[in-house]
Amino acid sequence: MIRLEGLTKRFGTFTAVNGIDLHVPRGELFGFLGPNGAGKTTTLRMIAGILRPTAGRITLGGVDLIREPMKAKAILGFIPDRPFIYEKLTGGEFLRFVAALYGQDGDKIEKRIGELLEVFELTQWRDELVEAYSHGMRQKLIISSALIHRPELIVVDEPMVGLDPKGARLLKDIFKEFAARGGTILMSTHTLEVAEAMCDRIAIIQNGAIAARGTMAELRQQTSSGNASLEDLFLRLTGGSTARELAAILDG
Amino acid sequence: MSLSLTTVLGPKWRTARARLRQDRASGGRGKAVVLGTVGLVFWLVVFGVLYRVLAYFRGVEEIGPLLAGKLLGLALLSFLSILLLSNVVTALSSFFLAKDLELLVAAPVDWLDLYLAKLGETMLHSSWMVALMAVPIFAAYGIVYDGGWLFPLVVLAIFLPLLVVPAVIGSATTLILVNVFPARRTRDLLSVITIAAAGLLVLMFRLIRPEQLARPEGFRNLLDFITVLRAPTSPFLPSEWATRTVMGYLVGPWDLLDLVLLWSTAGAFVVLGAVLHAQLYPTGFTKAQEGAERFVRGWFWQTALAPVSQFLTVAKREFIVKDIKLFFRDATQWSQLILLAVLVVIYLFNIRALPLFTGEQVPFFFVSLVSFLNLGLAGFVLAAIAARFVFPAVSLEGRQMWLLRSSPLDLRALLWSKYWTGTVPLLVLALIITVFTNVLLKATPFMMAVSIGTILLLTLAIAALALGFGALYPQFDTENAAQIPTSFGGLVFMMTTVALLAVVIVLEASPVYAYLQATRNEETLRILTPQFLLPLAAVVVVCGIATALPLRIGLRRMEAFEF
Numbered sequence: 016m017i018r019l020e021g022l023t024k025r026f027g028t029f030t031a032v033n034g035i036d037l038h039v040p041r042g043e044l045f046g047f048l049g050p051n052g053a054g055k056t057t058t059l060r061m062i063a064g065i066l067r068p069t070a071g072r073i074t075l076g077g078v079d080l081i082r083e084p085m086k087a088k089a090i091l092g093f094i095p096d097r098p099f100i101y102e103k104l105t106g107g108e109f110l111r112f113v114a115a116l117y118g119q120d121g122d123k124i125e126k127r128i129g130e131l132l133e134v135f136e137l138t139q140w141r142d143e144l145v146e147a148y149s150h151g152m153r154q155k156l157i158i159s160s161a162l163i164h165r166p167e168l169i170v171v172d173e174p175m176v177g178l179d180p181k182g183a184r185l186l187k188d189i190f191k192e193f194a195a196r197g198g199t200i201l202m203s204t205h206t207l208e209v210a211e212a213m214c215d216r217i218a219i220i221q222n223g224a225i226a227a228r229g230t231m232a233e234l235r236q237q238t239s240s241g242n243a244s245l246e247d248l249f250l251r252l253t254g255g256s257t258a259r260e261l262a263a264i265l266d267g
Numbered sequence: 268m269s270l271s272l273t274t275v276l277g278p279k280w281r282t283a284r285a286r287l288r289q290d291r292a293s294g295g296r297g298k299a300v301v302l303g304t305v306g307l308v309f310w311l312v313v314f315g316v317l318y319r320v321l322a323y324f325r326g327v328e329e330i331g332p333l334l335a336g337k338l339l340g341l342a343l344l345s346f347l348s349i350l351l352l353s354n355v356v357t358a359l360s361s362f363f364l365a366k367d368l369e370l371l372v373a374a375p376v377d378w379l380d381l382y383l384a385k386l387g388e389t390m391l392h393s394s395w396m397v398a399l400m401a402v403p404i405f406a407a408y409g410i411v412y413d414g415g416w417l418f419p420l421v422v423l424a425i426f427l428p429l430l431v432v433p434a435v436i437g438s439a440t441t442l443i444l445v446n447v448f449p450a451r452r453t454r455d456l457l458s459v460i461t462i463a464a465a466g467l468l469v470l471m472f473r474l475i476r477p478e479q480l481a482r483p484e485g486f487r488n489l490l491d492f493i494t495v496l497r498a499p500t501s502p503f504l505p506s507e508w509a510t511r512t513v514m515g516y517l518v519g520p521w522d523l524l525d526l527v528l529l530w531s532t533a534g535a536f537v538v539l540g541a542v543l544h545a546q547l548y549p550t551g552f553t554k555a556q557e558g559a560e561r562f563v564r565g566w567f568w569q570t571a572l573a574p575v576s577q578f579l580t581v582a583k584r585e586f587i588v589k590d591i592k593l594f595f596r597d598a599t600q601w602s603q604l605i606l607l608a609v610l611v612v613i614y615l616f617n618i619r620a621l622p623l624f625t626g627e628q629v630p631f632f633f634v635s636l637v638s639f640l641n642l643g644l645a646g647f648v649l650a651a652i653a654a655r656f657v658f659p660a661v662s663l664e665g666r667q668m669w670l671l672r673s674s675p676l677d678l679r680a681l682l683w684s685k686y687w688t689g690t691v692p693l694l695v696l697a698l699i700i701t702v703f704t705n706v707l708l709k710a711t712p713f714m715m716a717v718s719i720g721t722i723l724l725l726t727l728a729i730a731a732l733a734l735g736f737g738a739l740y741p742q743f744d745t746e747n748a749a750q751i752p753t754s755f756g757g758l759v760f761m762m763t764t765v766a767l768l769a770v771v772i773v774l775e776a777s778p779v780y781a782y783l784q785a786t787r788n789e790e791t792l793r794i795l796t797p798q799f800l801l802p803l804a805a806v807v808v809v810c811g812i813a814t815a816l817p818l819r820i821g822l823r824r825m826e827a828f829e830f
Contacts, residue, residue, distance in 0.1 A: 085675040103597055112586075112589050116676045117674060
């Protein structure tokens with residue numbers, strides 16, 4: 016469903032993403048992990064068509080994103096890490112506008128807007144300007160907007176930030192159900208428990224390249240880590256702080 | 268200055284330096300040269316005009332220095348009013364909405380340091396333009412009246428307190444307003460009040476017809492005139508004290524009291540402002556964090572536009588509806604319509620007030636000439652309006668570009684919607700001012716036809732140029748739409764538009780002249796000649812290129828945007 020071949024992005028002399036190859040098949044929930052500045056968000060933004068790759072190829076549902084962007088983007092839902100929305104539109108108007116970007120309108124869309132707002136408990140805020148929404152409410156609205164056109168694949172950057180426990184649980188259930196019905200999800204997250212519990216496969220990216228990938232069992236095997244948790248694997252692969260360093264900070 | 272104050276101010280200074288370095292690294296030298304040249308030309312023009320006026324005043328016995336003092340007093344009073352308005356608006360951003368406030372308020376920063384740092388920031392942001400404007404004015408006074416090397420120091424001594432007083436009053440006004448309304452509502456309120464006040468000022472200034480003051484029959488005798496000149500306009504205003512100090516230094520008699528008044532008032536205001544800040548800021552800042560709840564039912568525009576929008580694709584239709592809703596819900600945007608109305612009223616008033624109508628029979632030649640040259644003026648007015656309303660269109664999408672780029676939206680549809688949302692109102696306005704002006708001037712049908720045809724073509728081109736340059740020089744980080752046109756890109760757009768207007772006027776001059784000649788000599792105008800048709804065809808081609816090219820370049824630029 017998602018295929019990346021030699022994907023590279025340079026900003027001037029800095030290489031943010033360095034020749035990534037990746038395939039996420041239909042129906043899979045794929046986790047994308049890595050320390051801050053590793054190149055996760057840049058990769059996701061290239062897949063969403065926001066950034067142009069310096070080199071390499073992105074194929075979504077068999078369609079080349081660079082050659083046929085409209086066709087490729089039509090099956091995609093993107094949830095960014097920072098929820099910037101038109102402040103002076105209401106929640107309902109925003110969803111109607113996003114549906115229109117995908118060429119959809121009419122009674123069916125009005126019904127779907129109502130359903131999505133209901134699921135995310137935003138119905139009472141439907142006619143309120145987004146400028147008065149909290150961070151979590153905005154995040155819920157953006158997640159609703161990514162689902163409004165019934166996408167085949169979802170690319171999501173840090174979905175849990177700002178969500179209350181109920182919202183986080185709801186999102187997990189939606190993602191699991193979406194994948195179970197044949198949808199594909201590529202998700203970047205720092206919440207390792209979420210990744211461990213939800214993702215079919217995981218890739219750990221560092222310095223713009225994939226350091227390891229596979230199921231939890233495969234990752235343990237690759238790093239000879241026995242029964243280690245994802246957190247231990249992550250720290251082993253990316254280099255974590257030692258207890259001595261932490262003690263030094265706390266003691267001053 | 269305490270250690271804490273320098274720490275608070277440090278990041279601002281370092282940010283400004285880093286921005287300068289980035290600009291230099293990204294080829295900002297060309298930009299600096301253009302801005303520098305435009306600024307220098309402006310300075311020279313102001314200096315030149317004032318130098319001539321003051322040199323003339325200096326030659327007039329008795330009244331000369333009085334007139335020069337009156338002129339300076341008026342200029343400083345205008346500065347004071349502008350500074351007051353701009354400080355009120357700026358204080359809202361720096362004291363209550365700035366992004367660094369959460370960090371500063373949470374840190375153990377002394378309240379007085381915070382007040383002084385933010386007051387300084389407010390003063391700097393709202394006063395730099397006025398300070399630059401003052402340079403050629405004081406330079407002209409210093410040179411004409413032989414101020415000598417001490418004069419710049421005298422100017423500095425009177426100008427600093429002149430900047431401090433409105434900054435304190437402006438900040439205090441905002442502080443009180445924020446304690447009454449939520450900050451986000453206050454911002455809306457302030458943008459409307461400021462623009463309405465500015466518009467009213469300009470309108471009043473024009474409607475009192477200052478040109479009549481130059482008529483000698485307006486004064487009964489010289490003594491009356493001198494009495495009026497000698498009387499201080501506003502004895503309790505700092506601008507009057509500053510004027511008396513400057514004129515006292517230049518032509519005497521020198522009185523230190525005015526300077527003492529200026530500095531002691533500024534000092535007292537800072538102290539009073541600090542006391543008020545200590546009392547009201549904590550509650551004001553807390554109130555500023557409150558959101559402004561607003562429930563709206565947005566069906567009006569959907570229904571109003573339905574007859575037209577049913578022929579459009581769903582994306583284009585929703586884009587237009589969205590843009591119109593955002594415009595009318597954002598006070599910083601719609602309030603600019605007040606200025607627009609003022610501009611149109613003054614424009615038509617100026618045409619009506621032309622001395623053409625003072626005589627019995629208006630010469631046909633002059634009316635046609637004014638009607639023709641009016642095209643340039645109308646074009647300039649339209650360019651100024653396009654800079655306000657069309658130029659920011661792409662910049663305003665900035666933070667939402669993730670949504671537009673990740674969706675299957677064709678950017679051409681976006682550009683198309685933005686173009687026509689801006690162009691249609693502009694076309695209506697262009698037609699109104701052109702037709703009204705020509706009716707007021709009693710222009711002939713030929714001149715009416717030329718005017719309407721040209722202004723239509725020009726409007727299409729001006730809107731395209733505004734959109735194109737807006738995409739070439741986007742301002743994605745700004746929160747206030749009203750600030751976008753004052754950027755470098757806005758300046759380049761205005762310069763290009765003026766060049767286009769000049770080209771069109773020059774091209775059309777020959778067929779219009781042929782028409783005037785033929786009418787004056789009572790000959791039949793031969794339209795089907797190359798001399799007549801070629802320039803008109805050239806205007807069509809030039810305007811066509813000026814419409815298509817910026818849109819194409821703008822589209823390319825938008826396709827290359829990265830976020």
